[in-house]
Amino acid sequence: MKIFRRTGVVLLVLIALVGVGRLIQVGLGSVYNGEREPYLQSMSDTAVTIRWQTLEPNQGVVRYGMYPDRLEFQVQEAASGKAHEVRLTDLKPATHYYYSVGSADKPWRSGVDYWFVTSPPSGAAAPVRFWVVGDVGYPGENADAVTRSALRWLQTHPRKGRAPIDFWLTTGDNAYRSGSNKQYQAAIFEPHAKRLRNVPIWPAYGNHDARRWAHFKIFTLPENGEAGGVPSGTEHYFSFDYANVHVVMLDSESSNLDANGPMLRWLKDDLEATSQAWVVAVLHHPPYSRGTHNSDKHSDSGGRLVAVRENILPVLEAGGVDLVLSGHSHMYERSKFLTCHYGPSDSLQESMILDAGSGAPEEGGYKKHTTGLAPHSGTVYLVLGSSSKLDQAPLDHPVMVAPRQEMGSVLVDINKQRLNAVFVNRDGAVADQFSIVKGVASVPPASEHCPEN
Numbered sequence: 001m002k003i004f005r006r007t008g009v010v011l012l013v014l015i016a017l018v019g020v021g022r023l024i025q026v027g028l029g030s031v032y033n034g035e036r037e038p039y040l041q042s043m044s045d046t047a048v049t050i051r052w053q054t055l056e057p058n059q060g061v062v063r064y065g066m067y068p069d070r071l072e073f074q075v076q077e078a079a080s081g082k083a084h085e086v087r088l089t090d091l092k093p094a095t096h097y098y099y100s101v102g103s104a105d106k107p108w109r110s111g112v113d114y115w116f117v118t119s120p121p122s123g124a125a126a127p128v129r130f131w132v133v134g135d136v137g138y139p140g141e142n143a144d145a146v147t148r149s150a151l152r153w154l155q156t157h158p159r160k161g162r163a164p165i166d167f168w169l170t171t172g173d174n175a176y177r178s179g180s181n182k183q184y185q186a187a188i189f190e191p192h193a194k195r196l197r198n199v200p201i202w203p204a205y206g207n208h209d210a211r212r213w214a215h216f217k218i219f220t221l222p223e224n225g226e227a228g229g230v231p232s233g234t235e236h237y238f239s240f241d242y243a244n245v246h247v248v249m250l251d252s253e254s255s256n257l258d259a260n261g262p263m264l265r266w267l268k269d270d271l272e273a274t275s276q277a278w279v280v281a282v283l284h285h286p287p288y289s290r291g292t293h294n295s296d297k298h299s300d301s302g303g304r305l306v307a308v309r310e311n312i313l314p315v316l317e318a319g320g321v322d323l324v325l326s327g328h329s330h331m332y333e334r335s336k337f338l339t340c341h342y343g344p345s346d347s348l349q350e351s352m353i354l355d356a357g358s359g360a361p362e363e364g365g366y367k368k369h370t371t372g373l374a375p376h377s378g379t380v381y382l383v384l385g386s387s388s389k390l391d392q393a394p395l396d397h398p399v400m401v402a403p404r405q406e407m408g409s410v411l412v413d414i415n416k417q418r419l420n421a422v423f424v425n426r427d428g429a430v431a432d433q434f435s436i437v438k439g440v441a442s443v444p445p446a447s448e449h450c451p452e453n
Contacts, residue, residue: 030180030181030212030213030214030217031181031214032053032181032182032184032185032214033055033082034053034055034185035053035054035055036051036052036053036185036189037052037109037189037193037196037197038050038051038052038099038101038109038114038196038197039051039052039189039196039197039201040116040196040197040198040199040200040201041200041201041219041220041221042087042200042220042221042222042226042227042240043116043118043119043167043200043227043240043242044118044119044222044226044227044228044240044241045091045093045094045118045119045120045121045122045241046089046090046091046092046093046118047087047088047089047090047091047118047226047227048087048088048091048116048118048200049085049086049087049088049220050062050085050086050088050099050101051083051084051085051086051220052084052101052108052109053082053083053084054082054084054108055082056082057080057081057082058080058081058103058104058105059076059077059079059080059103059104060076060077060081060084060085060086060101060102060103061074061075061076061077061086061101061102061103061104062074062075062086062088062099062100062101063099063100063102063107063110064088064097064098064099064100065097065098065099066095066096066097066098067098068098068111068112068115071098071099071100071110075087075088076104083217084101085220086101091118092118093118093119093120093121093124094117094118094119094120094121094124094126095117095118096115096116096117097115097116097117097118098112098114098115099114099115099116100114101114109197113194113197113198114197114198115197115198116198116199116200117163117166119166119227119241119242119243120242120243121243122228122241122243122276123241123243123244123275123276124243124244125243125244125277125416126243126244127159127162127243127413127414127415128166128242128243128244128245128412128413128414128415129159129162129164129165129166129411129412129413129414130165130166130167130168130169130242130411130412131150131165131167131168131169131409131410131411131412132168132169132170132171132325132384132409132410132411132412133146133168133169133170133171133384133387133409134170134171134172134173134325134326134327134383134384134385134386134387134409135171135172135173135206135327135328135330135384135385135386135387135388135389136170136173136174136187136188136387136388137173137174137175137176137177137179137183137187137206137208137209137388138176138187138388138389139186139187139190139191139388140388142388142389142390142407142426143187143191143387143388144191145407145426145427146387146388146407146408146409146426147191147192147409148428149408149409149424149425149426149427149428150409150411150424151164152428153411153422153424153428153430154411157411163198163199165195165199165411166199166242167199167200167201167202167242168195168199168200168201168202169201169202169203169204169247169282169325170201170202170203170204170327171204171206171282171283171284171325171326171327171328171384171385172203172204172205172206172207172208172209172253172283172284172327172328173206173207173208173209173284173327173328173385174187174188174203174206174208174209174215175187175188175208175209175214176208176388176389177208177211178208178211178212179206179208179209179210179211179212179214179215180211180212180214181212181214181217181218184214184215184218187388188201201219202221202240202247202249202282203215203219204249204250204251204282204283204284204327205236205251205253205254205284206253206284206327206328207253207284207301207328209253210253210254216235219235220235221235221238221249222238222240223235223238225238227239227240227241228240228241228246229241229246229248229270229273229274230266230269230270230273232263232266232270233266234255236251236254236255236263237249237250237251237255237263237266237267239270239274241274241276244276244277244278244414245276245277245278245279245280245414246274246276246278246279246280247279247280247281247282248267248270248271248279248280248281248282248316248321249282249283250263250267250281250282250283250312251263251283252283252284252285252304252307252308252312252326253284253285253304257304257307257308257311257312258307258311259310259311259314264311264312264315267312267315267316267319268315268318268319271315271316271318271319271320271321272319274319274373275372276373277371277372277373277417277438278322278414278419279316279319279320279321279322279323279373280321280322280323280324280325280412281316281321281323281324281325282324282325282326283308283312283324283325283326284326284327284328285301285304285305285308285326285328286305286308286326286327286328286329286333286381286383287305287308287309287312287313287324287326287381288309288333288335288345288381288383288397288399288400289305289326289328289329289333289383289397290333290345290393290394290395290396290397290400290403291329291330291331291333291383291385291391291393291395291403292328292329292330292331292385292391292393293305293328293329295309295345295397296344296345301328305328308326309342309343310342310343313341313342314342314450316379317339317340317375317376317379317450318375318376319373319375320370320372320373320374320375320377321379322368322378322379322380322419322436323379323380323382323412323419323421323436324379324380324381324382325382325384325410326381326382326383326384326385327383327384327385328383328385329383329385329391329393330385330386330389330390330391330393331383331385331386331390331391331393331395331403331404331405331406332382332383332384332385332386332402332403332404332405332406332408332423332431332432333382333383333395333397333400333402333403333404334359334380334381334382334383334400334401334402334403334423334432334434335379335380335381335382335399335400335401336353336355336359336399336400336401337353337354337355337359337366337378337379337380337436338352338353338354338378338379338380338381338399339352339354339376339377339378339379339450340352340376340450341399345397345398345399346398348398348399354366354377354378355367355378358401358402358434359380359401359434359435359436360433360434360435361420361433361434361435364435364437364440365418365420365434365435365436365437366378366380366434366435366436366437367437367440367441368436368437368438368439368440368441369439369440369441370438370439371417371438371439372438376450378436380434380436381399382410382421384408384409384410384423386406386407386408387407387408387409388407389407390405390406390407392405393405402423402432402434404423404425404431404432406423406425406426406431407425407426408423408424408425408426408431409423409424410422410423410424411424417437417438417439417440418435418436418437418438419435419436419437420433420434420435421433421434421435
């Protein structure tokens with residue numbers, strides 16, 4: 001008996017040591033001690049947060065104004081440190097500002113290249129363009145090529161008097177393989193330093209990001225409704241407005257995915273409260289995929305793909321969502337124009353496909369009867385997980401009209417009643433494109449196959 005007791009004690013000690021070692025590993029991986037260039041967070045029509053990091057501690061100061069040689073306003077941090085965060089408020093909507101970051105003694109970063117443009121007033125019918133990258137966490141030539149291809153497309157499709165993009169979204173897994181702060185630096189902050197100083201990034205939370213504590217140390221996200229939408233009380237899921245577009249960022253990795261859980265209750269309230277003309281939802285785990293992951297399998301990713309489809313999709317579609325972006329599968333998949341398909345792939349029925357076309361712009365795109373939001377009026381589901389890594393997969397899910405085993409990123413333009421999206425591959429070619437057009441379908445779609453009807 002003594003031998004068994006001693007063995008048990010030894011096992012408990014070993015388990016405790018492993019646990020402590022894991023906590024130390026996670027804690028150390030969540031820290032980055034180098035410099036980090038300025039980056040924009042939680043942009044709204046009247047405010048923005050600017051963050052940066054220095055080698056030596058100091059009391060950070062942001063100076064700003066409408067002219068690069070006249071930064072007449074300033075905000076200073078309350079305390080000294082290496083990681084700096086300053087919120088600018090009482091700004092004018094849709095206004096170009098220049099800024100510098102530094103200390104009370106001198107600017108650290110300044111000049112004509114340091115600027116931002118506040119969001120248009122919420123609900124304004126202004127043109128919107130955003131960039132989407134997915135599973136971008138492997139730095140290197142593949143990710144760099146994807147970025148260069150997107151930049152070339154933007155150069156050939158300029159917006160007169162406007163920045164190339166208004167904001168950019170990620171579909172999660174921003175730092176491979178363990179979501180450490182240094183990996184975020186290598187995958188996001190070093191290759192994209194020039195964009196981050198001018199354009200806000202809105203990151204989804206992926207399973208690799210969740211392996212360390214860095215994500216929520218790095219990003220400042222609007223848990224209190226600072227950028228529009230209903231306050232969520234957490235940075236794990238939130239929403240923001242840009243002109244007449246409402247973007248919902250969901251956490252499919254660590255938040256409760258139950259139909260009556262806190263995130264879904266908040267999501268219902270948020271979608272009911274918005275009066276924007278367009279709704280885009282972003283989350284990491286795709287409801288439909290036959291890529292790296294199989295959305296039919298309950299065992300895949302701990303059942304998250306199934307839970308997203310069964311529990312989250314009914315809420316999104318009831319709220320009139322237009323486009324759902326996800327990652328996780330390391331390829332590109334784009335769905336037909338769907339409603340009410342919440343079961344496995346073999347349960348798809350023709351009546352759940354609201355437009356039999358391909359969605360291509362030359363065919364007139366997918367057509368909605370409403371000019372705003374309406375329940376079950378049609379949704380496109382897009383899987384983008386190939387912005388830095390590409391895997392092999394069957395790509396044979398029946399809801400998908402445009403599966404592509406290619407690396408790339410997506411550019412989305414929304415103007416009045418039209419959404420145009422292009423998938424630009426690693427080599428710079430447009431490998432897929434589609435449109436959603438509102439107010440042109442003759443009659444509302446039937447939704448008799450929805451569980452609630």
